Amino acid sequence: MKLRKINKCPICRSDKIRKIGKIKNHLKEIDNKFDLMKCESCLHRFISKFPSQAVLINLYKTDSPLVFGGTNHEVDQKKKFINNGFKNVPVQNDHWIFKYVNINNGRFFEIGPGLCRLYKTFLSKGWSCQGLEPRSFVKIKGIKKTFNEIKNDNDIVAAFDVLEHVENPIEILKKINKKMKKNGQIFLTFPHSESFKSKILKERWQMVVPLAHLHFFSGKSTDIMLKKAGFRTVVIKDFSFVEVRRLFRNLIKLPFLILKDIFKFKFKNITNRLFEFYLNFLDLIKGDQLKVVAIKI
DSSP: OOOEEOOSOTTTOOSOEEEEEEEOOSSTTTTTOEEEEEETTTOOEEESEEOOHHHHHHHHHTTOTTTOOOOHHHHHHHHHHHHHOGGGOOOOTTOGGGGTOOOSSOEEEEESOTTOHHHHHHHHTTOEEEEEOOOTTOOOTTEESSGGGSOSOEEEEEEETOGGGSSOHHHHHHHHHHTEEEEEEEEEEEEBTTSHHHHHHGGGSTTOOTTTOOEEBOHHHHHHHHHHTTEEEEEEEEEOSOOHHHHHHHHHHHHHHHHHHHHTTOHHHHHHHHHHHHHHHHHHHSOSEEEEEEEEO
């Protein structure tokens, strides 16, 4: 597979970039093949080499392990989706996007709808919906494989956990822009390069997984990217996948687990438990994900 070495920041084009560390991977063919890089100008982080977008699309189409590792939960959810069909997909009426959607009905376009929960929610609300999804198991009315098949004049676009996967996020956003109405809203999420987890764990941060994730965005790089693509930023906010209730339960259990480790002389376990709790607590303060709302200018 041909890879292109990245000598400038993919977002702001600054050449003030530095290596953070060598990236390890459980797949031998890409283990220690990439460095994690950081732009000193816009704080964007990215891997040191990119494949072409055509190569990436093919990897996603085939569910290649190079881009799709998948936790056990994710694999189970995919099997459930395939076996049970779209009619059994639950809707997400409490999704955060609805706090910002400024119209009651219109045209909705989602890139990478995946298991289609949000897509089905908009359908259930009477919206005209279309999606772009390269993975072959998503076979639903309105889901297309290429941008050329997507109709124009969309009011709302959602691209959750998408831009970190593509070779050129700005070019993808420009394509999206052309499919939207003026003053249409776009909603995005992706990994946050300036989170506590990112800063502490560096190349060991769980978001750093070539070739699935190529980019890690800061608030500054996000704003620059959106302006270059013809959008005005409305919201950039960090968030965490850590559940407060679960963290509190873990805090209550922690002393007992530590005592158990002491009795079994598993002192490394104690360090790991304390460090994990510390990281998750910090993640609630400055989360390792960003949610973004912007408007087409």
